[in-house]
Every structure is written in structure tokens, then in C-alpha cells.
Amino acid sequence: xxxxxxxxxxxxxxxxxxxxxxxxxxxxxxxxxxxxxxxxxxxxxxxxxxxxxxxxxxxxxxxxxxxxxxxxxxxxxxxxxxxxxxxxxxxxxxxxxxxxxxxxxxxxxxxxxxxxxxxxxxxxxxxxxxxxxxxxxxxxxxxxxxxxxxxxxxxxxxxxxxxxxxxxxxxxxxxxxxxxxxxxxxxxxxxxxxxxxxxxxxxxxxxxxxxxxxxxxxxxxxxxxxxxxxxxxxxxxxxxxxxxxxxxxxxxxxxxxxxxxxxxxxxxxxxxxxxxxxxxxxxxxxxxxxxxxxxxxxxxxxxxxxxxxxxxxxxxxxxxxxxxxxxxxxxxxxxxxxxxxxxxxxxxxxxxxxxxxxxxxxxxxxxxxxxxxxxxxxxxxxxxxxxxxxxxxxxxxxxxxxxxxxxxxxxxxxxxxxxxxxxxxxxxxxxxxxxxxxxxxxxxxxxxxxxxxxxxxxxxxxxxxxxxxxxxxxxxxxxxxxxxxxxxxxxxxxx
Amino acid sequence: xxxxxxxxxxxxxxxxxxxxxxxxxxxxxxxxxxxxxxxxxxxxxxxxxxxxxxxxxxxxxxxxxxxxxxxxxxxxxxxxxxxxxxxxxxxxxxxxxxxxxxxxxxxxxxxxxxxxxxxxxxxxxxxxxxxxxxxxxxxxxxxxxxxxxxxxxxxxxxxxxxxxxxxxxxxxxxxxxxxxxxxxxxxxxxxxxxxxxxxxxxxxxxxxxxxxxxxxxxxxxxxxxxxxxxxxxxxxxxxxxxxxxxxxxxxxxxxxxxxxxxxxxxxxxxxxxxxxxxxxxxxxxxxxxxxxxxxxxxxxxxxxxxxxxxxxxxxxxxxxxxxxxxxxxxxxxxxxxxxxxxxxxxxxxxxxxxxxxxxxxxxxxxxxxxxxxxxxxxxxxxxxxxxxxxxxxxxxxxxxxxxxxxxxxxxxxxxxxxxxxxxxxxxxxxxxxxxxxxxxxxxxxxxxxxxxxxxxxxxxxxxxxxxxxxxxx
Numbered sequence: 001x002x003x004x005x006x007x008x009x010x011x012x013x014x015x016x017x018x019x020x021x022x023x024x025x026x027x028x029x030x031x032x033x034x035x036x037x038x039x040x041x042x043x044x045x046x047x048x049x050x051x052x053x054x055x056x057x058x059x060x061x062x063x064x065x066x067x068x069x070x071x072x073x074x075x076x077x078x079x080x081x082x083x084x085x086x087x088x089x090x091x092x093x094x095x096x097x098x099x100x101x102x103x104x105x106x107x108x109x110x111x112x113x114x115x116x117x118x119x120x121x122x123x124x125x126x127x128x129x130x131x132x133x134x135x136x137x138x139x140x141x142x143x144x145x146x147x148x149x150x151x152x153x154x155x156x157x158x159x160x161x162x163x164x165x166x167x168x169x170x171x172x173x174x175x176x177x178x179x180x181x182x183x184x185x186x187x188x189x190x191x192x193x194x195x196x197x198x199x200x201x202x203x204x205x206x207x208x209x210x211x212x213x214x215x216x217x218x219x220x221x222x223x224x225x226x227x228x229x230x231x232x233x234x235x236x237x238x239x240x241x242x243x244x245x246x247x248x249x250x251x252x253x254x255x256x257x258x259x260x261x262x263x264x265x266x267x268x269x270x271x272x273x274x275x276x277x278x279x280x281x282x283x284x285x286x287x288x289x290x291x292x293x294x295x296x297x298x299x300x301x302x303x304x305x306x307x308x309x310x311x312x313x314x315x316x317x318x319x320x321x322x323x324x325x326x327x328x329x330x331x332x333x334x335x336x337x338x339x340x341x342x343x344x345x346x347x348x349x350x351x352x353x354x355x356x357x358x359x360x361x362x363x364x365x366x367x368x369x370x371x372x373x374x375x376x377x378x379x380x381x382x383x384x385x386x387x388x389x390x391x392x393x394x395x396x397x398x399x400x401x402x403x404x405x406x407x408x409x410x411x412x413x414x415x416x417x418x419x420x421x422x423x424x425x426x427x428x429x430x431x432x433x434x435x436x437x438x439x440x441x442x443x444x445x446x447x448x449x450x451x452x453x454x455x456x457x458x459x460x461x462x463x464x465x466x467x468x469x470x471x472x473x474x475x476x477x478x479x480x481x482x483x484x485x486x487x488x489x490x491x492x493x494x495x
Numbered sequence: 496x497x498x499x500x501x502x503x504x505x506x507x508x509x510x511x512x513x514x515x516x517x518x519x520x521x522x523x524x525x526x527x528x529x530x531x532x533x534x535x536x537x538x539x540x541x542x543x544x545x546x547x548x549x550x551x552x553x554x555x556x557x558x559x560x561x562x563x564x565x566x567x568x569x570x571x572x573x574x575x576x577x578x579x580x581x582x583x584x585x586x587x588x589x590x591x592x593x594x595x596x597x598x599x600x601x602x603x604x605x606x607x608x609x610x611x612x613x614x615x616x617x618x619x620x621x622x623x624x625x626x627x628x629x630x631x632x633x634x635x636x637x638x639x640x641x642x643x644x645x646x647x648x649x650x651x652x653x654x655x656x657x658x659x660x661x662x663x664x665x666x667x668x669x670x671x672x673x674x675x676x677x678x679x680x681x682x683x684x685x686x687x688x689x690x691x692x693x694x695x696x697x698x699x700x701x702x703x704x705x706x707x708x709x710x711x712x713x714x715x716x717x718x719x720x721x722x723x724x725x726x727x728x729x730x731x732x733x734x735x736x737x738x739x740x741x742x743x744x745x746x747x748x749x750x751x752x753x754x755x756x757x758x759x760x761x762x763x764x765x766x767x768x769x770x771x772x773x774x775x776x777x778x779x780x781x782x783x784x785x786x787x788x789x790x791x792x793x794x795x796x797x798x799x800x801x802x803x804x805x806x807x808x809x810x811x812x813x814x815x816x817x818x819x820x821x822x823x824x825x826x827x828x829x830x831x832x833x834x835x836x837x838x839x840x841x842x843x844x845x846x847x848x849x850x851x852x853x854x855x856x857x858x859x860x861x862x863x864x865x866x867x868x869x870x871x872x873x874x875x876x877x878x879x880x881x882x883x884x885x886x887x888x889x890x891x892x893x894x895x896x897x898x899x900x901x902x903x904x905x906x907x908x909x910x911x912x913x914x915x916x917x918x919x920x921x922x923x924x925x926x927x928x929x930x931x932x933x934x935x936x937x938x939x940x941x942x943x944x945x946x947x948x949x950x951x952x953x954x955x956x957x958x959x960x961x962x963x964x965x966x967x968x
Contacts, residue, residue, distance in 0.1 A: 028556070048553070051887045052532050083804075088521055090821035109712035145814060150806035151523045154873050156880025160803075176883050178530040185522035204817030212820055212841050218668055319769045337854040352589070353598070362654065368661045391657065392664045422606050429608035429627055437888045461950055 012124055026270065029458050029474050037292045041265035043285055044445050044454065046206040046273040048286055048438060051179040054274030055438035057446040058187055059170040061269075062262040062298045065377060069260065073206070073242020076164045078255045078263075080202045082171070083148060083162070086193040089186070090147045094195070097142045101197070104139060105252050106390060107132045124209055132200065139238055148186060159439070164240055166377035166449040169263075174439060177275040181284055188288035191263060199252045210241050214342045218320040222490050227376055229314050230327050230383055230486040234305040236376050264295020271446040273438040301380060305329070312486045317493020324396045325332035325488045326403065330374070330479050334456065339463050340475040341374060341384055346423035347415065347472075348372045348406075355406050356386070357421075366394045378451055383486075384479075396489050410476040414469040423462055431457075534909065535886050537896045538728055544739035545716030549897050550731065551723040555627035555887040559724035560890045561638065564901055565620040567712040568751055569688055570832075575699075578659060578692030580615040582700045583708045585655040586647050587622075588613035592637070593644035599652045600637065610642075611636055611805045617688065618830055620712065633733060641736025642713055647705050657682050659697045666782055670768055670841075670942040674776035677764050677962060679757045681938045682778060682835065684756055706925070716744025721897040723889040725826045755780065755832055761936040765945050766962045774839075774846040774944030777854065779933050781836040783829035784904065790915040790922040792826055792931060797874035798924070799861050799932075800824025800838060805873055807857050809840070818850050824858075826931075830902045836932065846942045848951035851939060856935040879913045 018128060022061050035043040049372045067074055076089070076353060087094045111128045114120040144150075152160050175183055214220040231237030242250070308329060331337050349356045349372040356370045369389045374382055390399055434440045448454040538550045539722055548923025569580045588611060591597035604611055607630040612623045622642070625636040676691060722731060758780045782789060793801070800808035800823045812822045819840045827834030838858070841849045886892050899908055941952065945961075953959055 024558070032913070050553070050889070051535075052530055052883060053887050134846065140815065145810050146804040152871060153805045154876035154880065155523075156877065157881065158881045158884050174884060174887075175529050178527045181525055181527070182522055185520070185525060189522065198814065201815065203818040205813055205820055207844060211770075211843060215773075216670055216770040216772045216841070219643065227819070305731060321665045352601040353605045365654070365657065368658050389661075389665075391661055403647075423830040425627075426608040428604070429558075432558060432627075435556060436558070436890075493905075 005214055006007065010030065018116070019167065020070050022159060025428075025435055025451065026458070028435055028441065032454065034454075035282055037265060037286060037290050039265040039290060039292055040268075041289055042269045042449060043141065044269065044271045044449060044462045045276075045278045045284065046271050046441060046445070047276060047278055048273055048441075049275050052275050053174055053438060054183075054272055054276055055172070055174050055181050055268075055442040056180070056183045056187075057170055057172045057271040057442045059269045059271070059446045059450040061168055061264050061267045062452050063165045063167045063169055063377070064238060065166045065235045065301055065380065066262070066298055067235065067238070071254065072238050072246040073240075073250055074255055074258045075169060076241050076249070077203065077250050078259055079162050079164045079169060079205055080206060081196040081255060082147070082190060082259075082263075084193055084197040084202070085144070086189045086196055087195055089151070089189065089191070089196065090144050090197060092142050093143060097139065097195075097197075100142070101133065101137045101195070104132065104135045104200070107135060107192070109251065112155060112251065114246070119177075125438075132203050136198075136201065139197075141321075146295060148190070150188065151182070152362050155182055156185075167379040170353050170443075170446060170450075172439075172442075174335075176243075180272070180276055180281065182283055182286040188292065189291075191292055192261065196252050196255065199255075203247060203250060204240065204420070205415050206247050207244070209421070210239075210244065210247065213241070214239065218323060218490055219319050221316060221318060221489055222323060222325055223375075225314055225316055226325050226327055226486060226488045227383075229306075230329065231310050233306055233316055234303050234380060235301060236305075236382070247461065256276060262298050265289065265292050266294045266297050269449045271442045271449070274440040274444075303445050305381065308486075311482050314486075314488050316490045318490050319492060321392070321489065321492065322390050323490045324388045324390060324399055326386045326388075326400070326480075327486045327488075328479050328484050329381060330383050330384050332380055336463075336471075338477070340471050342427055342464065343415075343420065343423045343467055343472060345384070346426050347419060350423075350426055352382060355405065359406055360399065360402055362384065365391060365401045366402055367391060404424075407476065407480045410480070411473060415472055417469070420467070420469060427464065428461060431460075500875065501616045501888045510672050510708065516741075528859065529665055530883065531868045532883055532886075532946045535889075535892050537893050539896075540717070540728075542732065542735055542739065544736065544742055545714075545744050546718045546720055546739060547897075547900070548732070548735065549719075549721045549893050550726075550728055551889045552726065552728070553723055554725050557725050559626045559628055559631055559634075559726050561622075561624045561635075562621040562721045562890070562894050562897070563642070564721070564897055565622070565712050565749070566618075566717050566720040567620045567708065568616050570617050571787060572690070572733055573691055573815045574685065574687065575696060577687065577690040577696055577702070579700055579704055579708070579792045580620070582655060582659060582697070584613045584615040584620055586705055587620075587641070587645050587656070588650045588707070590648045591646035592640040593646055594640060595637070595646075597648050599643075602798065603728075604634075604637065607634060608947075610639060611638075626906045628968060631726065631730075635738060639735070641729060642718075643738070643742060645709060647702060649702070652705070656697060656700065658837040659692065660694055665696055667768070667967065670738065670772075670774040671776075673768070673942045674839075674942045677766060677940045678776050678835075678837075678938055678941075681762070681764060681940070682761060684759070684782060686753060686756055688755075702852060707766045714744040714747075715739045715742050717747060717897065719897045719901050720888070721893040723893045754833055756902065758933075758936065759938065760958075761933075761938065762958045763941065763955065764960050764961055765949065765952065766940070766942045766964050767945045768942055768964065770943060772841050772842060773844050773850075773941050773948065774841050775854070776940045776942075777838040777851075777937050779937045781826050781829070781834050782931060783831065783833045784902065786833075788923075788927045788931070789828055789929040790912075791919045793878060794871065794874045794919045795866075795914065795924045795928050795932075796824055796826050797878065799857065800871045801826075801929075802877065803873060804878065807861070808840075808854065811857060812840060812850060812853055816853075818846050818853075822850075822854075834902075838960050844947040847941060847943060847948035848884070848955075851941070851952070851955070855934045855937075856918055857935075858932050862925070862928045862932055862934075865925050868921065871919070871921055871924065875919060882913055885909075920944055 031046050032047045063075055091097050114125050156176045157173050160173045214224050226235050349370055360367045362369050366389050367388045373385045445454045448456050540548045572579045590599050610625045614621050624638050679689040798804045808822045812819050819842045824841035825836045826836050838854050
């Protein structure tokens, strides 16, 4: 099923499975061709002739983290709006449609203003809502529904999707190799001539997405609460989808401004992997995307999370069995300690021979599962998060104690060189597995280029090999402290 | 300096793009070269031990992937031992081998960065092993020993049992899995496909059960092995022959599948959970792969709810009304016995009645009215033109080939697939919709805050049954 999504899981996936590169992957990375268009767009091409298909990714260096408090949820709703067509696609008659879209916006904005006023007349709101419904109905007559999807569909495209993360936004599709020009034509048209149709209906869809992914899901609810607790200042604290009141007040004009500034060549990475001729493909990409105006670089986020000065604990009441998450602040790539954490993640929870699995699941039998990952992004300092599913009758306090004993052991006993070697081999092999398939390679190149430079992948193994047992011990002492910790428990509440 | 250059560019480019605007080409008017596509070759061989081996060499990356398919699965779970196949799969994967304790096995495989998983599905067990090329010899030795001489160490088996009990304890955490369970129970009463394990059943599984399942199914003559990656055929065959040497296969008794119960009368099943959104799951019995209408149904379902944003359900429920984020319909084409027809969505509790009514209307509509030529053409073109993605990576190529043979698909299934889709007509779509879609005889499961929609639901023309989730824990 196709879904226009975001959601943290996508990002987790990227972060867990697509960490960095290996010596055996170098032959593939040697095939990467990097180009810069005159308007600033980066183009990465990898010819791969295994099957007559192409994976096409377009990423922008902008995501939820770049939103101000007035803009929370903008990047994500924009992603939805960018599936609504252009001046030529998705419409029977754009000229007739345009004034109607303006009217819809005016009425919608009036409703939003009134809803925020305590003294608003409910009858007036109702009247406006009826008026909006009428206009929407009239507008629908001029709409050609989901035409991008239709054209990609009839041409054999699969996996047409997009996701908005904290650090970046990606639009992707896989096409039969002979249809690559279709992608270039549609995607460049969408960047140049996007029309935001059906805005207020789509805002409701986003509310449903929020209910589904966070409010009705114990995992989503815990994750959202964890971030909002561990971060006080940095925008990593906010859900990409926005809080409910954010979504209620998102406005089409605001989204348009965000779009025109940042979804532009200077912030854009195009990645194509598959069965094509690089030279001809580059020319085609230049022809379609070279005409776009460069745009404005996304400004760096200046908010800095102050050092945490003491443990934070939160309890969530929800209709589900208990769950536990523990998080520690840590630096992001390319900080040297980020490589140390890559090793640490393997040692702690990767596989049944990992330390936490052995202790918590097999020996003490306190939990049925334990996972450790980094989140919520990679551009700014992030978190190492431990997630545990307690066994029935086991107390979260006992589980926490057992976890802290294992973490403390890392502070007093050096890892053996055999342990380090295994962790490195596992990381390198997981990268290699990520390269199977055009989509995997495209996603990896695209995400690292968007974060900085895909050559990070080439250099990665060397950096990983420089990590010593002493580095691991020193990092655990520095970061895995009670003062730097956030603990979230979910329990069946009395409500 | 650089900034100035950008400014200049902006002006120039805006200029260029404006002249283009008036003559904006529609992307679907582009003309494309023909696609060159050949069915990838898969080498097939029956080994001396009886193993059916399928290989696709691929030397791009130094990795080797193996997937073994073995007869078995949940269809053979006795009703008083529901979940046994899952218990077996997890015990096999974690219980060690004759020469390696569970911990030795895990340490050795993880030291090679290998990934081993064992899973159970309706009609089989699947063992997956992913290896670095350099560890091939030792990896296949361990693989062979696990298949042939599993240890089922008591401590680990007890751990698996405890995990299954925990799953039972947590079965009401997630609304989607509650809905799936209740639908299965409603459609398949008294059949393994609808049965749900109880704590008493899980506690009754014995070591003897494990040994018996192993003895019955794990014999090289019943192995279907798909291998892809950086390996030569001769090398692979030598390694496998060594592992399976002198391992006799006894004649298997003919397969006996418990027949499915008759389709139940339509009803609505309500399960209350304190969440702001209702999971809507509807379903009734569908078809198996042997049904010649499977192609027409695929086209019909694409139009109804299978074609993502090109489907009517997505258009009506999500795009026009903003009532849901996810909505789709699906025919599970049963590999041996018929599978289910399913409709799934989630909507805020307040609009539950509206969504249920709308979904039923859409099913009725595709039965009552012919689809348009445009809808038919889009569905067919999409299914035909995306066919090439079935062959996009080596392991899925070889795995698919194994599955087609294991489930006795016609030999020319893949070669004729596109032609069969192309020949579906508007009349076919309506005929199969009428024959296989039953909006009045459907099970409708609703998991959410029932207070907000119960009254509305009770006005519908179907009996309503309420399930107390606390009693199912």
C-alpha cells in the first residue's frame, strides 16, 4: 500500500541499519558519480545493470528540526500537499480553479481565527464551515484526483512515497528503466509549479495520521513523550507531525513560504541508482532540474540543548501492558564519540550474544525484548535510547537496576579486542546488506549526502577502526550518567 | 561573489522558466523507449540427498543468502495445541545443536556477523541465513547441523514458552492486532487459521512435540532451498552434499489440510478500547491461487481498494473526506486453501459509522455498476508495467521461483501473467465482483471507544456482538 508518510520509524530504520561502509563496499562506492548543477543541486548517480529498474530519490536538507514554534508540522503537511498536483497535473482547468482555491483559503483562515477566540459565535463558525464545504464540493469538480500517482502507476512505478524526518525530507519512486524521463518531468514540474489543493481535507488526514501513529499506539506515545522530556530547548523535542494544536492552525500561505524558500536546488540532493547511462541521464537531469531557481540555504538551528542537570522521569497512563524506555544525551556525527556509540549499540543489544539480551532476556528473564538505537536525528546532538518490554510481573525498577549494572560494567571493565572486532564486523556487514537492491544504496547515499557528505561512508571504516576500548570506557563514563538520563514508563492507568 | 552569481541565476532562470510555462508539456505525453526485459535465469538441481536447490549467482557483493522452505506450518497445529508451530520455530532457532550449546551457536554466528532466523507461516517453516562470503564453509556446516541435529536445550525452550505466554498477556495492547485476531476467530471457527493459543495450551507443549515435528518435516527430501549471492554452484553443492550425506527421507504421507468452515453470516463485532481512533477491519472468505478468476479479481481489487491512491477507497475515504490516513482492500490469495478478502482502515471514533457505511457502499458499487474504461486501463497498466519489479533483486528472484514450485503454480505462471491481466474486461471485473464480494455477509470488527459509535452501529442491518477484551487476556 502506498502511504505518504513520515514517522519516526523511517528515521530509526535509516539510523540503525544504514550506518556506514566497509572495505568490500568500496567497489560500489567507486561507482558513485557526483555532480553539481549550476543552480546548486547535487546529483549522485550509480549505474547498476542488474535489472531494468531505477530507484529515484530526491532529498532536501530540511525537516521538522528547522521549524520555529509557529511552524511545527509545516514540513510534514507540505509533504502531503506536494502530492496534490501542479498547474497542469491534477486539474481540469487551473485558471477556473485558482479563484476558487483563494476563496477556500479565505474562509478556512477565517474559521481558524474564530476557533482560537473564546468569544467566537459558534453559529458563525458553523456558517463558515458550511460555506467551506460548499466551496470544496465545487472545487472537487475541477480536480483530477491523485494524478501523479495515476501517471506513475500506469507507467509501472512502485513505492511512490515520501517521508519527512527531523533533518530531511525525501521523495522517492522506483520506475522501470525506460521511464526515467517521466520521473524528471513530474518531479521538476512539482518543484516549480506545485498547487496546494484540498488543503483543509488533508489537514484532517494528518490528524488521523497522528491518532494512528501516536495517540492510539503505545510505542508512538512513549517515543513522543520521551523526546519532549529529554529535550527542553532544542526542536528535536517536537514531533515532526506536530502537536494537535499545531496541526489545527497550519495555514496554506505559511506552507507555501516554507516550500518556496527551502525545497530548492541549494538544499537538494538527487540520487539515481539503476539501469541507465550516466552521461545521458545527467543531461536529462540538467534539462529538467537545471531551470529551477536556486533558493535559500536552510539556516542552521541555533537552539542549543542545555546540559541536563539531573534525571527526568515520566509516567504515561495508557490502555496497554507496561513498557520502559531510557535515554541518554550524546553527540551526533561526525563527532568522534558518535563512532564510539555505534560500537556500543552493537555490544549492548545486537543479537542474542549481546550484553543486554544475555542479561535481561536470558539470565534474569526480566524482559522479553530489548533494543538500543539512536534518535531522533543525526544533524544535531541526539539520544541513545534503550527500549524494553517487561515480562509479566517484573517491575520496571528491577529492570532499570539490571540495566544500570550492565552499563556500569562498561565504565570499569575494558572491552576485549575480540568484542571490538565482532562489533566492527557486524556493523560493516549490516552496511553491506543495506547495499543490496537499488533502493537501499540510493537511500544510503541520499541520507548521508543530505546530512553532510556521502563520503562519510567511504571514510567510515577507518574511523571505526580507530575506536579503542579506552574510548568506549571514557565515553560511557561521560554520557551514561544518571544526571544525563530520561526514563519513561508506560503503565495501564486508572482512568 | 558567489552570492552575486546566485542572484544573477535567479533572474535568468525565472526568465527561462516563464517562456516555458505557456507550453508546459504534460509528462504523460512523453514517448519512452521499449523496456528490455529478460526473465532472469535460476539454476535448479536436485541433490543426492533429495534437496531441491535453486541458485542465482550474484557476485556484486561478498554476501550469500540462503532461504530454506520446509513443509509444515500452523495449518497442521492441532486445535488443542494452537501455536505449536511457532513454539517449534523459535525453539529450533534458539535451542542450539548437538555439538553447539545455544550460547556457543549464537556467539559463533554473531561473531561472523551472520543472521539466522526461523519462522513459521500457514503452510511452512522458513529458515533464513545471511553470511559473509568468507564464512561460507563454517556457516553452512552450522546450518546443516541445526537442520539435522537440533538440541532444543531445555532452558531455551522454557524461555520460548515464557515469551509466547507474554505475547498472550500483551495481545490487547495494539488495536490492529486485536482486530486481526477477532476477524480470524469469526471467520475460521474451529480451524487452525482462526485458533488463538491459550496459556494452558502453551504450557502443554512438550519436548516430545518438538522432536516429533522435527522428525516428521525435517528431512532433505522435503527441503526447498533458495540461494543467491557470491557463490559458485559446484562449491555450494559440495558443501550441501557434505551436510546432508546419508540423511534418509521417509515417504511423506499425503498432505491433509483441515477443510475450512462455511462462511459465517455477516455481523459486527465491537471491542472497546480507550483510544481516540477506531480500527475498522472487515473481511470474508476469498479465493485460492487455483481459482482462474484470480487475475480479474486482482484488477477489480486494484480499482476498489488495492491500488493505493489510484483506488476508490483512498479517493472517497481519505482524499475527498479526510476521514482516514490509511484505507485499503486486499485479496489474500490462498496458496492452498482460499484466503480472505479484507478491508482495513482507521478513523476517529466519531466517524466510525460513516466510514463503515462508505466502505460497504463502495463494495456494493463495484458489484452493481461497471467500472470505467479509464479505471480498467489504469489498473491493468499498473499491474503489467510494475511486473518487472518482481525481479529487481537476486534473492527475491530465486525465492519466488521456489515458492511457485512448492505451491504447484502452473509452469508458465510468470510468463503468462501479463497476458492474463491484459485480457481482463469490464464485464469480467463486474462478474468477479458479484461473485466474490459480499458486503452484506461480511464480518466487521471495530476496536475503539464504542460509546462514541455504538448507537449508530446498532442501527445497521447486521447483528452486533460485543467482545470484552479483559476476558481474552
